[in-house]
Amino acid sequence: MSSATGQSTQGSQDDVPSAYPPPPEFAENAVAKAGLYDEAEQDRLAYWAKEARRLQWDTDFTDTLDWTDAPFAKWFVGGKLNVAANCVDRHVDAGNGDRVAIHWVGEPGDTRDITYSDLLTEVSQAANYFTSLGLVAGDRVAVYMPMVPEAIVTILACARLGLPHSVVFAGFSAGALRSRVDDAEAKLVVTTDGQFRRGQPAPLKEAVDSALGTGDDAAKSVEKVLVVRRTGHDPDLNWVDGRDVWWHETVANASDTHAYEAFDAEHPLFLLYTSGTTGKPKGILHTSGGYLTQVSSTFHNVFDHRPESDVFWCGADIGWVTGHSYLVYGPLSNGATEIIYEGTPNSPNEHRHFEIIEKYRVTTYYIAPTLIRTFMKWGREIPDAHDLSSLRLLGSVGEPINPEAWRWYREVLGANSAPIVDTWWQTETGGMMVSPLPGVTATKPGSAMKPLPGISAKIVDDDANEVAQGEQGYLVIDKPWPAMLRGIWRDNDRYKETYWSRFAAQGWYFAGDGARYDSDGALWVLGRIDDVMNISGHRISTSEVESALVNHHGVAEAAVIGAADETTGQGIVAFVILRGSTVDTGDDLIKELKDQVSKDISPIAKPREIYVVPELPKTRSGKIMRRLLKDVAEGRELGDTSTLVDPTVFENIRKKK
Ligand code: PRX
Numbered sequence: 001m002s003s004a005t006g007q008s009t010q011g012s013q014d015d016v017p018s019a020y021p022p023p024p025e026f027a028e029n030a031v032a033k034a035g036l037y038d039e040a041e042q043d044r045l046a047y048w049a050k051e052a053r054r055l056q057w058d059t060d061f062t063d064t065l066d067w068t069d070a071p072f073a074k075w076f077v078g079g080k081l082n083v084a085a086n087c088v089d090r091h092v093d094a095g096n097g098d099r100v101a102i103h104w105v106g107e108p109g110d111t112r113d114i115t116y117s118d119l120l121t122e123v124s125q126a127a128n129y130f131t132s133l134g135l136v137a138g139d140r141v142a143v144y145m146p147m148v149p150e151a152i153v154t155i156l157a158c159a160r161l162g163l164p165h166s167v168v169f170a171g172f173s174a175g176a177l178r179s180r181v182d183d184a185e186a187k188l189v190v191t192t193d194g195q196f197r198r199g200q201p202a203p204l205k206e207a208v209d210s211a212l213g214t215g216d217d218a219a220k221s222v223e224k225v226l227v228v229r230r231t232g233h234d235p236d237l238n239w240v241d242g243r244d245v246w247w248h249e250t251v252a253n254a255s256d257t258h259a260y261e262a263f264d265a266e267h268p269l270f271l272l273y274t275s276g277t278t279g280k281p282k283g284i285l286h287t288s289g290g291y292l293t294q295v296s297s298t299f300h301n302v303f304d305h306r307p308e309s310d311v312f313w314c315g316a317d318i319g320w321v322t323g324h325s326y327l328v329y330g331p332l333s334n335g336a337t338e339i340i341y342e343g344t345p346n347s348p349n350e351h352r353h354f355e356i357i358e359k360y361r362v363t364t365y366y367i368a369p370t371l372i373r374t375f376m377k378w379g380r381e382i383p384d385a386h387d388l389s390s391l392r393l394l395g396s397v398g399e400p401i402n403p404e405a406w407r408w409y410r411e412v413l414g415a416n417s418a419p420i421v422d423t424w425w426q427t428e429t430g431g432m433m434v435s436p437l438p439g440v441t442a443t444k445p446g447s448a449m450k451p452l453p454g455i456s457a458k459i460v461d462d463d464a465n466e467v468a469q470g471e472q473g474y475l476v477i478d479k480p481w482p483a484m485l486r487g488i489w490r491d492n493d494r495y496k497e498t499y500w501s502r503f504a505a506q507g508w509y510f511a512g513d514g515a516r517y518d519s520d521g522a523l524w525v526l527g528r529i530d531d532v533m534n535i536s537g538h539r540i541s542t543s544e545v546e547s548a549l550v551n552h553h554g555v556a557e558a559a560v561i562g563a564a565d566e567t568t569g570q571g572i573v574a575f576v577i578l579r580g581s582t583v584d585t586g587d588d589l590i591k592e593l594k595d596q597v598s599k600d601i602s603p604i605a606k607p608r609e610i611y612v613v614p615e616l617p618k619t620r621s622g623k624i625m626r627r628l629l630k631d632v633a634e635g636r637e638l639g640d641t642s643t644l645v646d647p648t649v650f651e652n653i654r655k656k657k
Contacts, residue, residue: 030439169319
């Protein structure tokens with residue numbers, strides 16, 4: 001159970017406080033008060049039923065939870081709602097149509113302010129067009145788009161029609177897109193001609209064309225590809241007649257009124273593929289009522305949200321769960337005003353984020369620790385050159401935040417007073433699970449503190465006994481929660497095996513993370529204990545990278561580990577054995593291998609280092625001992641090598657390193 005946090009923690013330095021209570025004024029006016037914990041403790045289901053009723057239900061639910069078919073949950077049984085109407089129509093109906101929903105900032109500097117009325121118009125148009133294509137509730141739509149407003153419109157139009165969306169991060173390769181399109185049998189793919197990255201237009205539709213193939217190799221399920229013109233960089237854009245259509249020639253001309261239908265609380269809302277411990281990504285399934293209840297409630301409470309005055313900014317991409325829950329559904333269901341920024345933080349220069357915060361008077365800022373550490377590297381003079389006084393609450397997500405980065409974040413961006421909410425959750429949990437309440441909790445740098453009201457978690461040992469304070473154990477969720485995944489797309493066995501088999505007797509969900517309580521009872525998440533890496537807050541499995549490497553003709557075997565990295569949390573380090581001696585082992589080969597991974601998966605999965613080694617450390621049963629490779633990569637003394645077939649392999653590996 002190692003992590004980038006270094007696990008020192010507990011405010012060990014004498015001159016800095018170990019815990020930071022909320023400023024008194026913040027605490028006094030907080031949206032979420034301490035009473036929420038007691039309320040949820042007394043009756044967890046009543047608490048969630050009350051939170052669910054913050055939403056608009058067309059038919060009220062009769063039961064809060066049906067857990068008789070565990071681990072397949074049904075929340076808000078009998079209830080019907082429309083998720084998109086909750087995110088859009090009801091704010092217009094309440095007289096807030098003129099409120100800006102999205103301040104969109106394009107990378108080249110173009111901007112759009114989209115009100116809730118505008119959003120209703122655009123979502124209705126897209127819904128009408130999707131319907132005209134013959135799509136009916138239950139059909140899947142793949143979304144492969146950069147951070148343009150049409151991506152949000154597409155997601156909401158899918159939700160409005162009950163079409164489960166499967167958003168694929170636009171940084172993923174054609175191959176990754178194809179396997180996700182096939183697995184979900186998507187009928188429609190929505191994309192853009194290109195995207196702006198670091199000031200340059202880069203093609204995107206090209207990847208869709210290559211993913212979907214032609215002739216015998218064509219993706220069978222796909223009927224249409226809907227293309228938003230974003231960059232206009234390619235006048236000779238490849239066009240498949242009959243399959244490809246432009247957004248501006250179709251959606252933009254569709255009727256702008258659309259009557260929504262209410263769907264069952266358990267109607268599938270989306271699939272989101274995420275890396276597991278095997279090479280095949282899992283299609284995590286989320287449904288409507290429970291998911292929206294939890295993301296909406298946690299957005300409101302954890303971000304102390306005030307729709308009239310706050311400007312929220314979540315820096316995540318819509319390709320990840322954070323983008324789904326706290327860039328689309330959480331904020332919009334609360335009638336928030338938010339920023340959506342298309343590009344990279346250093347385009348055209350490192351001032352970009354701070355200029356946006358200053359210009360729009362952002363109040364609440366939610367990013368991954370990797371970005372905080374990048375800001376630290378760039379130097380505080382950059383944020384210091386801007387008026388960041390509007391920021392009143394800061395959030396962190398995606399990976400353990402090291403105390404140093406936490407303190408820097410609070411001091412430099414939060415003017416030494418803004419509370420920080422370090423939120424632990426996962427694609428599978430749908431919404432936040434462990435986090436401070438900003439007006440209640442005295443926070444400790446690096447700790448996610450405690451489960452949110454209505455959430456029940458434990459840290460246990462191999463025998464399911466709770467560990468003593470200070471000891472590490474497995475983080476488990478011991479009671480169902482509204483936004484929990486409802487399964488893995490078309491693979492119930494894998495769902496049970498992956499999440500519910502470790503503590504099957506107890507009926508607990510095992511999250512894959514290690515954690516511990518400190519002597520004050522604060523919860524510290526220590527990172528993954530399985531073969532999943534966390535690179536800049538992005539989840540990548542070791543075996544996915546290994547299979548990409550062995551796809552190269554020269555590689556016989558590969559072992560991949562995540563080694564501690566100062567900026568990205570973990571960096572990918574690969575050890576490869578080559579096929580025979582005919583392969584040239586020079587720098588060209590290393591570059592080729594890195595490119596291979598980049599092409600097969602995504603540039604974010606590119607190994608930081610690759611070592612050609614003569615052998616890999618294996619147990620007698622043939623399992624590669626990644627733990628030992630990690631020791632080598634991080635320059636540590638080797639752990640226990642007694643189970644190795646041949647302990648001398650390390651001498652050979654070390655010589656190569
Ligand atoms: O290891 C934990 C880490 O990210 C994993 C979940 O990754 P993903 O499904 O991609 O979702 C990321 C965004 C919610 C977890 O198993 N993780 C996430 N948030 C934290 C974290 N580790 C420590 N502290 C966090 N706040």
